[in-house]
Amino acid sequence: MKKKLLAIVGPTAVGKTKLSIHLAKQYNGEIISGDSMQIYRGMDIGTAKVKPEEQEGIPHHLIDILEPHEDFSVSDFQALALQKIDRIHAMDKLPLLVGGTGLYVQSVTHHFQFSEVGGDKEVRERWEAYLQQHGAEALHQVLTMKDPEYAKELHPNNARRVIRALEVIDSTGQSMSAYQQDWDRTSPYQLVMIGLTMDRKVLYDRINQRVDQMIEEGLLEEVKRLLSLGLPPDTTALQAIGYKELILYIQGQMNLDEAIELLKRNSRRYAKRQLTWFRRMKEVTWFDVTDLSKWKENEEIIAQYVQESYSY
Structure with a gap:
């Protein structure tokens, strides 16, 4: 029988964190973060990382596991998440991937086999040389130009994944976005x-309010602290939304109000x-969940759906 996995x-x-804690408490679950930036220590405010006091005793995994300068790929995430899911099941608990x-979420929910997509060392080395000569x-x-849809998902400074996507195109004749569209397992x-x-x-409106709250909580100071550690501004972690915009302000390329509006x-x-x-x-x-005055009601509707889906 297949193991259970609840994904939010x-x-x-939109309220994923709040709902996940409610469902984890109701169905004896533990939460695995499906956020590519919450893995980094010291990046708390800008990633809207759940605070310890907000976790309500529910274990949260794959948060604060790396320093911002460390490399991390979707295949690394997949391997760790699959391990966590197995361990949570071993305790007879329900894993929630939130x-x-x-790409991170889907790599886990469908066990995307990255090795299935062809690769070629010679092609990879050619693109690495192109990177060195021409820049990210x-x-x-x-x-x-080759795969505009997939390119939108990648920041230019994430050269590792950009090279991988180009390697796939040159080696197989098919783009990564085409692989994703054909992926129906x-x-x-x-x-x-x-x-x-x-x-x-x-x-x-909620997003705008959240940004204002992040600024009030000290997001600018968080960005300055990360830069003070000697992290280059073009580090992949610092290219996350919430960090790269304020770096432009710190570098004097725009005023604070402009940086906040850009964020x-x-x-x-x-x-x-x-x-x-999704x-x-x-x-x-x-x-x-537009009507926030009905949040509790919606929580119970969703909890009932989970109960019926898993026949609790």
Whole structure:
């Protein structure tokens, strides 16, 4: 019999963390973060990392496991998440995979085998040489021409994944976005996927309010502290939304108000990309949580859906 896995997905600021804690308490669960930036220590405010006092005693995994300068890939994440799922099941508990990084979540829910996508050392070395000669922006521009959809998912400074995508194209003749579209395998888990959505205007207002709250809580000081550790501004971790915009202010390229507005705009655009990604996944059952006055009611509706899905 397949092992149970409950996934909670959706755009930033929609309420995934709050719901996950409620369901974990109700169904004896532990939470695995599906966020590509919450893995880094010291990046708390900008990633909206759940605070210890907000966890309500529920164990949270794959948070604060790396320093910001350390490399980490989706295949690294997949391996660790699969280990955590097995350990949680060994304790006869329910694993909840919660987050908004689509590729990270899907790599776990469907056991994407990265080795299945062909590779070629000679091709990889050629693109690595191109990177050294022309730089990350030029390399990313090549991918944009070859696979514009997948290029949108990658920051130019994430050269490791950009090179991997180019390697796949040159080695197999098929783009990474095409592989993802063709990817229709059944999950190896007894998978229940909850998607949270809300009216676009309400969501965008929540995102704007969240950014304002982050600034009040000291996001600028958090960014300065990371830079004081000697991290180059183009470190992959510091290219996360919430960090790269304030670095532009610190570098004198724009004033603080402009940086905050850019942060809000980038966060809204990211939310749109998240929704696009998860709406491609046929397993997601969507729940509209626009009416925040009915949050408790919606929590119980979703909890009932989980109970019926797993026959608790």
